[in-house]
């Protein structure tokens with residue numbers, strides 16, 4: 001069944017694209033890149049249809065600045081630091097959270113923020129959780145903060161994704177249509193993208209047939225000039241999204257203009273913990289620690305083109321370090337570290 | 351970390367539920383979902399349910415997709 005659906009959609013896309021100019025479609029989620037590469041979907045598309053990978057990997061877009069702050073915090077205070085595994089491997093000057101763990105710092109890898117809460121409940125030490133991710137993850141961080149555990153703090157590197165879509169639309173990059181991230185969309189809904197009506201967008205699920213249908217819908221919309229948001233992932237995405245999750249997220253976080261790797265500063269995209277909850281904000285609770293903090297540049301990443309990969313300007317294999325100096329065992333940039341990073345996905349599945 | 355998986359709710363002890371992911375059972379938080387019932391499907395991300403999923407689309411997946419295809423070819 002699956003093979004038949006995919007091949008039918010591939011034929012329909014080919015037919016629509018026949019004699020048409022080049023079209024560039026960008027997807028905005030690491031999991032979409034995984035599906036596309038795993039099922040080799042690019043090979044089923046006509047040559048005049050380019051499928052680019054965008055800034056949809058939450059680990060990849062966190063700039064070195066955040067990483068340096070976290071390393072500084074770990075080195076200068078007596079805390080338990082909890083993080084998702086992917087984030088623990090991102091290097092700065094060749095050192096990662098795993099490196100610090102191996103040096104005896106109390107760093108714990110958790111599957112969920114609630115595991116971090118459980119650790120805090122039984123510990124005398126302060127527990128700081130590395131809050132990363134887009135609107136998909138922010139509600140869970142918000143709930144954890146709202147639980148009000150006294151020795152629990154969050155270092156927020158959360159980013160709101162919808163402002164990044166807006167940012168890409170105003171940047172000088174040729175994109176004809178977006179495949180919007182399915183999981184972010186379960187939270188923000190179809191509604192969140194409606195004001196960004198410069199190009200057609202399709203919210204898509206993660207099966208290969210979902211992605212192919214989304215491409216088909218986009219090609220038709222691009223041809224017809226329908227700059228609307230289509231919802232292919234109706235089984236999980238509602239028009240208004242998850243209101244309860246939005247409420248929790250907006251209660252705890254406010255929007256600030258924060259930097260993204262590759263994109264630079266994205267207006268109103270940073271998930272800053274509100275003043276009301278500053279007792280749980282690691283940046284506030286440990287502010288003394290940061291008085292002697294200095295920003296540095298990572299000379300080891302100078303040749304890394306992760307930023308261009310995240311903007312869809314190059315493909316991973318265009319980076320001169322790809323599978324040479326940079327590979328999944330020895331990653332240079334975060335795009336090679338995260339299982340959702342385009343370089344890592346191409347290295348494993350390409 | 352943006353991966354999310356669909357599972358079926360087996361039992362509820364609010365704000366937690368035991369969710370079955372094709373045989374693997376996990377305890378997850380469900381306080382972002384309204385009116386969740388046993389037997390419904392949820393999309394789970396880093397330990398919490400982020401949305402209910404239409405059960406017809408999960409249980410009758412093949413039928414749903416053959417309808418999509420026949421509509422395209424009309």
Ligand code: SF4
Pocket residue numbers: 303304305306307309316319320321322323326327331332333334335336337343
């Ligand atoms: S292959 Fe490695 S060095 Fe090159 S862009 Fe990707 S992460 Fe950076």
